[in-house]
Amino acid sequence: MSITINEIPVKRVDKSRLPEVDFDNLAFGSVFTDHMFRCTYREGRWQQAEVVPYGPLTLDPxxxxxxxxxxxxxxxKAYRDSDGKAWLFRxxxxxxxxxxSASRMAIPELPDGLFMEGLKALLEVDRDWIPGQSGSSLYIRPFIFASGTGFHASPADAFTFIIxxxxxxxYFSGKVSVKIEEAYSRAADGGTxxxxxxxxxxxxxxxxxxxxRDGFQQVIWTDDHRHEYIEEAGAMNIFVRIGDTLMTAPTSDRILDGITRKSILxxxxxxxxxxxxxxxxxAEVVEASKNGSLREMFGAGTAAVVSPISSFGYRDELFELPEPEDSYAAHFKKRITDIQYNRAEDPFGWRYPLG
Known part of the structure; x- marks a missing residue:
């Protein structure tokens, strides 16, 4: 299946909700644009893609x-710079x-062009929804789910792709206090x-x-075998700075290949x-905290870009982190957001123009 933006039909809303939105007071992921992109998979192939009014879905139980x-x-996310131009990031x-992800979950992969052309078609229609306020952005959620029916435990024969x-x-969450988890695991070898x-x-x-309940905002996940190694922070990749060295866990069956993570690296x-x-x-992180060589810990992900960690709890002890003047967390957040908002040169080719 090959598709271009001009081949995607658009059904527009009768009246936009845009004038009703207070862009100066937006909670994360609570107000939605006028339209969505939709494409269904059935009879062994992805069918006609379309942009339609945003609204509820009808699904069989x-x-x-x-x-x-x-x-x-x-x-x-989509970003708008000071000149009003719109951009995507990688x-x-x-x-x-x-x-x-789709392949691992026995979901048909999207053919070349469907993702990007569908995304561009949707953002062409809802372009005015990309905020111009400093630090604001348009959060974009592409997702695929099994819409085929049946109670038998097997992959579905129909799927729906929506953006x-x-x-x-x-988005500013401030510094967070985290608990190093030893009882529960986020993922296991060979898993998803x-x-x-x-x-x-x-x-x-x-x-x-x-x-x-113990006063922490997030969990640091550890390996499922012996809970010996740190792996992720909440829903983010995690970075540790000991001395001047920046460290992060390698990607694996258990760890997401984060786009912000690879950008920081x-x-x-x-x-x-x-x-x-x-x-x-x-044990290495605990020892570094005790001897003063642990300088920073922070999460990295799309929503917050970088989320500094102020303290971590481990086995009934609380370890406070310092606030270094040469913070890597602050530095990388500025470097990435400056590229995203077209405030700085992009030597890596990460910034993608929207028209």
């Missing part, structure tokens, strides 16, 4: 998404990762941890609720910052 959780998604990486968007204000599958995130909610390499991509022992 036997749809397999409800029973076997066959779904994958992505998270990305969208081809989202397209690539969505297909990797929906939500304008969001400046590397895929952006909905069930991966549902399984995180309960342990995170337990951590919240490439920036660090280009600036000569010492980087180690290796397994990081919990």
């Amino acid at each position: 036997a749809s397999k998404i409800f029973h076997y959780g066959q779904s994958v998604f992505e998270g990305m 969208p081809e990486e989202n397209q690539r990762r969505l297909n990797i 929906a968007c939500a304008p969001s204000g400046s 941890g590397f895929a952006k599958a909905g069930g991966n995130y549902a399984g995180q909610f309960y342990p995170t609720q337990l951590a919240a 490439q920036l660090a390499e280009s600036e000569g910052i010492p980087v180690e991509v290796r397994k990081i022992r919990v």
Whole structure:
């Protein structure tokens, strides 16, 4: 299936809700644009793609998404610069990762062009929904789910691919306190941890609720074998700075190949910052905190870009982190957002123009 933006029919809303939106007070992911992109898979192929008014879906109660959780998604953003031009950030990486996730969940991969042309068609229609306020952006959620029916435990024979968007204000979570988890695991070897599958995130909610009761905002996940190595922070990749060396866990069956993560690693390499991509022992982080060499920990992901960690709890002890003047977290957040908002040169070719 090959498709171009001009081949995608558009059914516009009768009246836009845009004038009703207060762009100065937007909660994350709570207000949605006028339209969405939709394409269905049936009879062994992806069918006609279209842009339609955003609205509820009608699904059979036997749809397999409800029973076997066959779904994958992505998270990305569109940005507007000071001249009003609109940009995406590394969208081809989202397209690539969505297909990797789909393959792992026995979902048909999207053919070349369907993701990007559908995205461009939707953003052409809802272009005015991309906020111009400083720090704001248009959050974009592509997702695929099993819409085929049946109670038998097998892959569905029909799927629905949708791209929906939500304008969001400046995302700042502040510094967070996290708990190093030893009882629950986010993922296991041979499992689906590397895929952006909905069930991966549902399984995180309960342990995170337990951590919240103890005063923590997030959980640092450890390996499923002996809980010996740190792997991710909440729904984000995690970075640790000991001395001047920046460290992060290698991607694996259990760890998501984060786009912000790989951007930080490439920036660090280009600036000569010492980087180690290796397994990081919990004991090593605890010891570094005790001897004063642990300088920073932070999460990295699409929503917040970088989320600094102020303290971590481990076995009934709380370890406070310092606030370095030469913060890597602050530096990389500025470098990435300056590229995203077209405030700086883009030597890596990450910025993608929207028309």
